[in-house]
Structure formats: C-alpha cells, structure tokens
Amino acid sequence: xxxxxxxxxxxxxxxxxxxxxxxxxxxxxxxxxxxxxxxxxxxxxxxxxxxxxxxxxxxxxxxxxxxxxxxxxxxxxxxxxxxxxxxxxxxxxxxxxxxxxxxxxxxxxxxxxxxxxxxxxxxxxxxxxxxxxxxxxxxxxxxxxxxxxxxxxxxxxxxxxxxxxxxxxxxxxxxxxxxxxxxxxxxxxxxxxxxxxxxxxxxxxxxxxxxxxxxxxxxxxxxxxxxxxxxxxxxxxxx
Amino acid sequence: xxxxxxxxxxxxxxxxxxxxxxxxxxxxxxxxxxxxxxxxxxxxxxxxxxxxxxxxxxxxxxxxxxxxxxxxxxxxxxxxxxxxxxxxxxxxxxxxxxxxxxxxxxxxxxxxxxxxxxxxxxxxxxxxxxxxxxxxxxxxxxxxxxxxxxxxxxxxxxxxxxxxxxxxxxxxxxxxxxxxxxxxxxxxxxxxxxxxxxxxxxxxxxxxxxxxxxxxxxxxxxxxxxxxxxxxxxxxxxx
Numbered sequence: 001x002x003x004x005x006x007x008x009x010x011x012x013x014x015x016x017x018x019x020x021x022x023x024x025x026x027x028x029x030x031x032x033x034x035x036x037x038x039x040x041x042x043x044x045x046x047x048x049x050x051x052x053x054x055x056x057x058x059x060x061x062x063x064x065x066x067x068x069x070x071x072x073x074x075x076x077x078x079x080x081x082x083x084x085x086x087x088x089x090x091x092x093x094x095x096x097x098x099x100x101x102x103x104x105x106x107x108x109x110x111x112x113x114x115x116x117x118x119x120x121x122x123x124x125x126x127x128x129x130x131x132x133x134x135x136x137x138x139x140x141x142x143x144x145x146x147x148x149x150x151x152x153x154x155x156x157x158x159x160x161x162x163x164x165x166x167x168x169x170x171x172x173x174x175x176x177x178x179x180x181x182x183x184x185x186x187x188x189x190x191x192x193x194x195x196x197x198x199x200x201x202x203x204x205x206x207x208x209x210x211x212x213x214x215x216x217x218x219x220x221x222x223x224x225x226x227x228x229x230x231x232x233x234x235x236x237x238x239x
Numbered sequence: 240x241x242x243x244x245x246x247x248x249x250x251x252x253x254x255x256x257x258x259x260x261x262x263x264x265x266x267x268x269x270x271x272x273x274x275x276x277x278x279x280x281x282x283x284x285x286x287x288x289x290x291x292x293x294x295x296x297x298x299x300x301x302x303x304x305x306x307x308x309x310x311x312x313x314x315x316x317x318x319x320x321x322x323x324x325x326x327x328x329x330x331x332x333x334x335x336x337x338x339x340x341x342x343x344x345x346x347x348x349x350x351x352x353x354x355x356x357x358x359x360x361x362x363x364x365x366x367x368x369x370x371x372x373x374x375x376x377x378x379x380x381x382x383x384x385x386x387x388x389x390x391x392x393x394x395x396x397x398x399x400x401x402x403x404x405x406x407x408x409x410x411x412x413x414x415x416x417x418x419x420x421x422x423x424x425x426x427x428x429x430x431x432x433x434x435x436x437x438x439x440x441x442x443x444x445x446x447x448x449x450x451x452x453x454x455x456x457x458x459x460x461x462x463x464x465x466x467x468x469x470x471x472x473x474x475x476x477x478x
Contacts, residue, residue: 014442016278017411018269019457021262025283030257039255041290044264044281047442051280074423075443075454076430116426151445172256184313187355191315203253203286204314206390215314218258 003038003169004064009055010044011070011080012150024069024155031159036169037065047071052083060087060145065166067159070150072139074116081140084147085124095123098138105136131161141165170222175231179238180214189237190217197230199223242277242408243303248294249283250309250319251389263308263394270398275408276304286310291322299326299384304405306398309389311378313355320379323386324363334362337377344375370400380404409461414470418477419453428476429456436469438462 008028014020025042032039040063045051052071059066071080085092098121099113106113120137123129130139130146132154139148139158148158179186183206194202200221207214217234219227247267253259264281271278279302284290291310298305310319324331337360338352345352359376362368369378369385371393378387378397387397418425422445433441439460446453456473458466 012442013440013459014444014457016268016281017272017413017459018265018267018278019413020444021265023260026257026260028257029255033256039257040285042255042281042283044283046279073443073445074426076426076433077440077442111421111423114423114427116430117421117423119426153447174256174258182350182356184350184353184356187313187315187358188353191355194315201252201316203251203316204312205253205259206312208392218253220252220256 003036003172004167005062006032006037006039006065006067007041007043007059007063008039009052009059009066009068010042010150011047011052011068013046013077015044015070016046022069023152024150027152027156028067028069028159031163033172033174035163035166036171037166038169038172047077047079049079049083049086052080053087056084056087056145060143064144066145067162068145068147069155072120072137072147072149074119074137078119080147081122081124084127084142084145087145088124088142090125090142092122092124094118094121098123098129101129101136101138130158133157133161172220173222173224173227174218174220175227177217177219177231177234178214179217179234180212181238182213183215186215186217186238190234193230193234193237196233197221197226200226200230202230242275242411243406244301245271245276245278245304245306246280246282246298246302247278248291248298248305248307249281249389250286250291250307252285252316254283254309255285261308262391263389266391266395267306267308267398270402272411272413274402274405275410276405277408277411286316286318288318288322288325291319292326295323295326295384299382303383305384306401307384307386308394311359311376311386311388313358313376317358319386320361320363323366323381323384326384327363327381329364329381331361331363333357333360337362337368340368340375340377369397372396372400411459412461412463412466413457413459414466416456416458416470416473417453418456418473419451420477421452422454425454425456425477428473432469432473432476435472436460436465439465439469441469
C-alpha cells in the first residue's frame, strides 16, 4: 500500500517577482514527510484568478491532499478564497462562525471590524474552518483542499492545526551516508545498489565545503532493515 | 507590448521531501524581474520521468522561456537530460563538444573521465551548451528550455551565462511604502487606488516586528511616473 499523496500551491506575485523568498513550501514538505504523506508537486503561481482556479481543480483531482498558502488577507489582491469557491462551484459569503472569531479577536484590541477585515470571514459554503491562533483570521478546508495564510508564522500554526486531521501513511525513513569521493566515482556502485533495492529510493547530493568535497547519499524507504542493509553495502564499497 | 513570460521547473526528490531547501527559484525570480521577464509559474517535481516530460512539454508550449534546475549530475537519479530529449522527440548521446569540456577539466586534477562522469556529456541533439565555470559539466538549451544544475553555486553561474542571451522587456519597476497600520485599515484606500491605476499592480505584505505592525505596500509597473503618482496618493491617505 502506498502512502497518501499531496500537492501544494503557493500563491502570490511577491514570490514570483523575487521580492519575497517563500519558506512555507520547505516547512510543509518536512512536516508531510514525517507524517508519511508524499508531497509530489508544488506549483507557485501569481494572484491571477483563472490560474488559481485551474491549479486548484487540476491538483485537487490528482492528489489526496492539496495545501495552499497565500491570498487570504483583507486587501484587494487577496483573491484565494473566492477562487477556491469558484473552483468547486460553491457560493461564498461572510459566514457567522468566521465573523464571530474575528469579532472576538478585534474586540480585545478595540479595533474596528470594518468591511476590509470582514473579507477575511468570507468562507466558501460547506468548508470547515482552520484555526489561526496567531492572528485569528481562519483558514479553511473545502473538499481535499486546505487553504492557509502566506505569512509564515500563521502558515506554520495552521499546518499544526491541520496535521492531526490527516491520514498519514508509513513514515518515510531516510538515512544518509557521507562519502568524500567525487560523485563520478560514487555513481557506478550507487546505480548498481539502486537496481538491487527497487523499493528504496537513493539520491546523491554533492557538497563542496572547507576544501573537502563528496556527496551525501540519501536512502529512503519504509523498511528500515532494507535501508540498513543497503547502507552497509554502500559503506563497504567505499571503505 | 507586454514582457516575455517565463516558467521554472525545479526537479528533485530532495526538495519535495524537505531534505533540501531550494534557493534557485528565488535567485532566478530576482534576476528575471531585473531583466524585464515575467516569471509566471514555478513547478517543483520529483525525479519521475513521465512527470518531468509532461511539465517540460506543457510549460515550453505556454511560456516564452523555461528554466530547469536539478538532475544533470552523474548518478542514476540524474534523468533530466534524457527527459528533455524525450520531451522534444530528439536523440541523446555523449557529444564531442561536451566530452571535450569534461576531459579538459578532469585532466587538470588527474581524475578519470569514467562512464558515470561521461553521462554528464550526454546532450540532446540540437541543443546549445551552457557554460559552467564552477565544475565544467555543462547545462544546455534546447528550443526555449534552459537546463541547469541544481547545486546553487553552479545554477547561479549558469544563470549568469544565460541571461545575456535572453530578450528582456521593460524592467519591472517596484516601489515600496511602509505603513504602520493594520492591513484592515489599509485595504479600503488601497483597493480604490488599485482601481484608479489599472496598469499598476499593488500588493500588501503585512509585517509584525519589534512590537510594531503594519504592511509594506508594493506598487509595480513599467511607468515610473504612474508609480510615483500612486505612491504619493497612498502616502497622503495615511498621513
């Protein structure tokens, strides 16, 4: 039985222009791997309605879980929630449960819950809210799509809220061997090893640091005994 | 006249598993923006033949320029070059010009140009080589697809080799105004401003730091006078 699959959509012109360096993808990738969920594709796209709708529809149909980041704030360029509703053909409006969360949060600081802030209570019909312990404005889950904020501290908190609700698989086990030889010397024995262990995935990641060079060989799989066996054979080949 | 468009494909299981944090996307994004080329989509995918071929075909047909990173080393998991050849239906083999580059490089260090290293001289028919001043093994350009290494120092050097060969557009000008008000207070005036300047793109990026909070409003476009005009109106609205 293979693990559940996942995809992520990173939404925001500021990522594509190079103004902002995304960190949410790397965070989610690590969390999903630990949970035994295979992140298979990430798309980074701009704040463009048809592009967002198309990506959501394509990835929701292909993967078990989809996660989005970005575009759920109060300003005019925050169009993600409306696009998700359109992608699934459901209505969207200010919803009482989300409005109540915002009203309580802003009442504490004496901040007016104005029209712009109320935009953040616009939730597609049928969606479940995702808790935001950082700044209140909720994310939401519709079908298999989890819609979360782009601000890293909020995204991280939302991922923590969502993870316990997902059905994970066998956690991917990963072990690394550092070999101080050129990749060109490692490639032959490593290729033969990969053929001998078809259920394991083996990657070679070269490094060059402090005058030393070589590669980190990462062996991944679900069966720790097989991984240890392969690792021992690799170590023997280069000792 | 609108600017040329671009897409990037980041290839590698290590990115999707969270083992490695990609930095090439952010680098390329900044470089393309400076050159007046609009990066419109990034896909991050694993070392999977059909996935790579599909992404290359789709993005090559959609965008003016495509850039890939990763998967052109000497090990068995480096399958990008073969996938590019397959995507365009051309043959691939060790090519004399690429072999000569490698032979000269390895001769200097007395390293054997073995079968694994020779894989890095496998270049699709009809492709132009991309110079690699860091570690010799070349990238290549086939049709509108620029195939580059995943190792950041090599990727960066290859981007520098490629950029002068691209036809850029009007560089995107971007100016930022820091407003120490909640995004919910900024949203109304900002939305009205965005309506009044349809040729400019305006983004709001909230921050919270050292007890202060607010948003950076970024106004982007090709006409500096319009940007300055919009910026002045925004500043007036919050002074």
